[in-house]
Amino acid sequence: MVQFGSYGSGRSFGGVMPCMLMLVSCLATESAVKAAVFASEVISYAAGTTSFGNLQDPASALGPPDGIVGDQGGFDSVLSLFNPAFESQEVVSVGEGGHLTLRLENFVLVGLGPDVGVVANAGLIDLGVISFEMPASFYQDSGPFDTTPGSLVSDFGAPFDPVGGLSAFDGLNHGQFIALLGGSGGGQWLDLSSTGLVKVGFIRFSVADDGNAQNDMNFEIDAVSVANGKVGGVAPEPAVTGLVLVLAVFVARRRV
Numbered sequence: 001m002v003q004f005g006s007y008g009s010g011r012s013f014g015g016v017m018p019c020m021l022m023l024v025s026c027l028a029t030e031s032a033v034k035a036a037v038f039a040s041e042v043i044s045y046a047a048g049t050t051s052f053g054n055l056q057d058p059a060s061a062l063g064p065p066d067g068i069v070g071d072q073g074g075f076d077s078v079l080s081l082f083n084p085a086f087e088s089q090e091v092v093s094v095g096e097g098g099h100l101t102l103r104l105e106n107f108v109l110v111g112l113g114p115d116v117g118v119v120a121n122a123g124l125i126d127l128g129v130i131s132f133e134m135p136a137s138f139y140q141d142s143g144p145f146d147t148t149p150g151s152l153v154s155d156f157g158a159p160f161d162p163v164g165g166l167s168a169f170d171g172l173n174h175g176q177f178i179a180l181l182g183g184s185g186g187g188q189w190l191d192l193s194s195t196g197l198v199k200v201g202f203i204r205f206s207v208a209d210d211g212n213a214q215n216d217m218n219f220e221i222d223a224v225s226v227a228n229g230k231v232g233g234v235a236p237e238p239a240v241t242g243l244v245l246v247l248a249v250f251v252a253r254r255r256v
Helices: 165-169 174-181
Strands: 002-004 013-015 019-025 037-046 092-095 099-109 116-120 188-190 199-207 217-226 231-234 244-249
Touching (some): 092 099, 099 217, 165 174
Antiparallel strands (some): 002 013
């Protein structure tokens, strides 16, 4: 059972899901920041029993995605819709019983529409059942498997929320894919307005252990960003008073 609520609020809402996202909101002074903002500090990490053993460096989720992926193993090429990150310095894996808590560089000023973007290792060749299903693309002027960087970097602070979801890519070629992104870096964007929070400074991802050895669940995270126009002041250390916690849920990938 997943509980929703806040310290001292007396509210709770029940729900059952194998994966949950915890948002922590703190009080601070906002300032207008227009540049892309990402997670800047790992607060805690536990890999979980079904995480990939070679993808357990939580610092991989900090900062922006790498524009060139696979360079550690000599298979370097651009991060694209068909070529997601996959190496240990690029993504971190969270499995059943595990969690990852990150501090955002600046607050998210929660409002209607997408607030937070999650870049995972999803690509258009990925047929798994995943929650972070939207792929990402670092360069707007590169082919999907180019080995050298392009010159036009995508904006990972620009929300990507196409009508029809993943089906919006159906029947398109790569040039049309880039046009669909409209300058955004892509990724899965989350609307936090239903949480009732005004500001979010910390985010926690976790996967519950469902006790089913034939139904292993996990997901991998490359980066977490804040939507342009919703960036507040610098998020404080987690030890400050006045923390409010709210949980939201979605499903992790089933590993087969």
